[in-house]
Amino acid sequence: MEILSNILLVLHFIGLASLLGGFLTQMSGFKTGAVRINPAILHGALTQLVTGVLLVGVIQMGDLGEVDNIKIAVKLVIVLVIYVLAWINRKKDPVAVPILGTIGLLTIANIVIAVFWK
Template sequence: MEFLRHLLLFLHFVGLASLLGGLLVQMKGPDRRILPAILHGALTQLVTGVLLVGVIQGGLGEHVNNSKIGVKLIVVLIITVLAWVNRRKPTIATGWFFGLTALTLLNVAVAVFWR
């Protein structure tokens, strides 16, 4: 179970790198859009996050902070839905783009600073 936990955590970080990298690479550009890396990163974060909670709480019998997990789940669901809805548009509004970036950074901040 510990190996599965580490594998899921690794994939969770890969999803974060894909999501945040897809956003940051477009930061200077005039036209911003939902790259496949953004959508796939958000979906990877969602799936691996849910599986991580299941492995930690169910398989390993450890306690997780359900409030923290709930906030993180809501934020990643919003990111995923926004990315999914806007995935076929040639460009997205600057406000939406920076909103996605802020939500992504918020999720990282919740993971790091909320104990």
């Protein structure tokens, strides 16, 4: 079970890298308003969502530790909002800058929650 948990954690980090990297590549267009939802954002959010849910399930099934359900619920809601925003705006070119900014801020908020909420 621990190996599966570690594999899911690596995939979760890859999803985070994709989501954050996709956002960061669009930041240069903030001044001009030429931003879009690139596939890295959409697929990164979906990867985060799926691997996060599976990771919690594996941890709880395998007695690999305690899970703070309130923290997980907050993180789940945030990644769902990110994914819905990305899905709704995926075909718009350009996307409103506040939408992409919200995706970026929520992504960073999820990272901060993961690191500092003990």
